[in-house]
Amino acid sequence: MSDQDDLPKLLGDCVHCGFCLPTCPTYVLWGEEMDSPRGRIHLMQQHADGAPLSAPMVEHFDQCLGCMACVTACPSGVQYDRLIEMTRADVEREHPRPLQERVIREAIFQLFPYRRRLRALRGPLRVYQRTGLDRLVRRTGLLERLSPSLAAIERLAPPLGKAPRLPGRVAARGDRRATVGMLTGCVQGEFFPGVNAATARVLALEGCDVVIPKGQGCCGALSLHSGREEEARAFARRTVETFEAVDVVVVNAAGCGSAMKDYRDLLADDPDWSGRAAALSAKTRDLAEFLVELGPRAExxxxxxxxxxxxxxxxxxxxxxxxxxxxxxxxxxxxxxxxxxxxxxxxxxxxxxxxxxxxxxxxxxxxxxxxxxxxxxxxxxxxxxxxxxxxxxxxxxxxxxxxxxxxxxxxxxxxxxxxxxxxxxxxx
Incomplete structure (x- = not known):
């Protein structure tokens, strides 16, 4: 059954009780009903009933963080996470965005899911930071005037040092307890390489052989959570292929782990990939989740x-x-x-x-x-x-x-x- 077949039930599950309101970041910020989960579900129902996706309607959907705090808080089991992803896919298909917004979005999705492109950015960005040019640019406010999104990208970039490169395999210390595949991620891999190095060492010290496939790419999390379904499916298929041979895939980035556990739904309608995707979802573990399941051994x-x-x-x-x-x-x-x-x-x-x-x-x-x-x-x-x-x-x-x-x-x-x-x- 497709998502669209599920839509009436998913929308009907919401009883508009309001338990979600105090957990919703945008409702907490603004107190606007249409910027709460139940308000957005009301707009989704309007669209399902035939209303076109107007600019104000899309703005309320865009302002949702997709944080899923409402899913945790909901006493009725409303699957708001599925609803917002379906709605965002509709927005991408049906709603023409202004040119500047399209350019910014396309630039983001042509950069962040690609390790080589991020790696090429590291050198110039390190020079930019080390020379103090970053502080000068921020004082001028130039980027804010050009584009608030561009200013945010610059402002959020972490201080960059030398990036350690991991081998394809890290051997377990002592008796081997497990063999695991490790996702290195895109932003994690290039902006926080020390986290990946620490992850591999911890797993090895706890008795795991760590397989780190060199050919791995983006897991598709950014695309999936932004309504770019076909792009997300392409990334998902490649990730499934990359990690099919390992028994467990350990992930140290929350967004990536969430997306990979959703592959079973993302590729459910693809007969060639649905079983393989479900198998990968079933063996994906967050680092903390896996280590607790494994149990401590190292002092x-x-x-x-x-x-x-x-x-x-x-x-x-x-x-x-x-x-x-x-x-x-x-x-x-x-x-x-x-x-x-x-x-x-x-x-x-x-x-x-x-x-x-x-x-x-x-x-x-x-x-x-x-x-x-x-x-x-x-x-x-x-x-x-x-x-x-x-x-x-x-x-x-x-x-x-x-x-x-x-x-x-x-x-x-x-x-x-x-x-x-x-x-x-x-x-x-």
Missing amino acids: RGPLPVTLAYHDACHLSHAQGVRGQPRALLAGIPELTVREIADPDICCGSAGTYNLLQPEAASALGERKAVNVDATGAELLVAANPGCSMQIATALRRRGADIAVAHTAQVLDASLRGLGREALLGRAS
């Missing part, structure tokens, strides 16, 4: 650090992975973990949202940074590159001296006995 060294843990939306809401990262962190001696207020409100990253809706994203990033700062932590831990860039930018803007790291980097520092200063120095 944990003490880390006298106070950190705040951030729940990435596509990890907590989309994948239901909440307790596992906290359990891993709790197993590290002398580490103190503090919770962030309003953890279910998105930081504003949401894939390409902070590039395409920079004003709303900035407001949400500021809100999250205030709550992180209030914990008194010296390190923020997140499990998604978009969240790391978004919150780090907001913390810098506040002048908060809080480093940002991935769960893998904290575990790596503990397992290798690197200590407190090494962890805080290596964190971005």
Whole structure:
């Protein structure tokens, strides 16, 4: 059965109770009914009943982050995640966007899903950052005047150092407990290569042979969550082919893991790929999820650090992975973990949202940074590159001296006995 056949039931599941309202970031920001999940579902029903996709209607859909906090909060089991993805696909097919918006969107989708293109950008971007030209450009406000989206791309770029390159295979330390494939990702691979290196080391120290296919590409997450269905399916097929031979695929980026677990639905109507896609979805695990299933073996060294843990939306809401990262962190001696207020409100990253809706994203990033700062932590831990860039930018803007790291980097520092200063120095 196709998504369109499911649509009447999916829309009818919503009883408009309002439990979603306090969890919806845009409703929290603006208090507008049409910028809440039930308001958007009302607009979706209008479109299903024959109303054309008007510019104001599309704007309300575009302003949704797709964070899925409403899915977690809903007592009626409304599959808003499926509804917004279906609606965004309709928008891409039916709604003609203004020229400048089309250009920005196309530039984003011709850059970020492609590792080689991102790699080519690294050199010029490092020079730009190291010469101080970035600070000069920001003071002039030139990019803001040219395009708020372009300014957001520049502002969010993390400080770039030398990028370590991983081998095709990392051998297990001691007796092998498992063989796993590892997704390196696009943005994660080029902007946060240290996270991938730490992930491979942690898996090896816990007794895993780590297979890192050289030919892997984008998993399709950005395309899938933006309504670019055919593009997402092409990326998904390539990813299925790449990892078919391994028993488990470990993913350290929340958005990527969420997309790969959705392959079974994305390719359900393709008879040549549906079974293969479902098989890959079934063996995809977030890093924290997998390590908890595997159980600890390597000795944990003490880390006298106070950190705040951030729940990435596509990890907590989309994948239901909440307790596992906290359990891993709790197993590290002398580490103190503090919770962030309003953890279910998105930081504003949401894939390409902070590039395409920079004003709303900035407001949400500021809100999250205030709550992180209030914990008194010296390190923020997140499990998604978009969240790391978004919150780090907001913390810098506040002048908060809080480093940002991935769960893998904290575990790596503990397992290798690197200590407190090494962890805080290596964190971005």
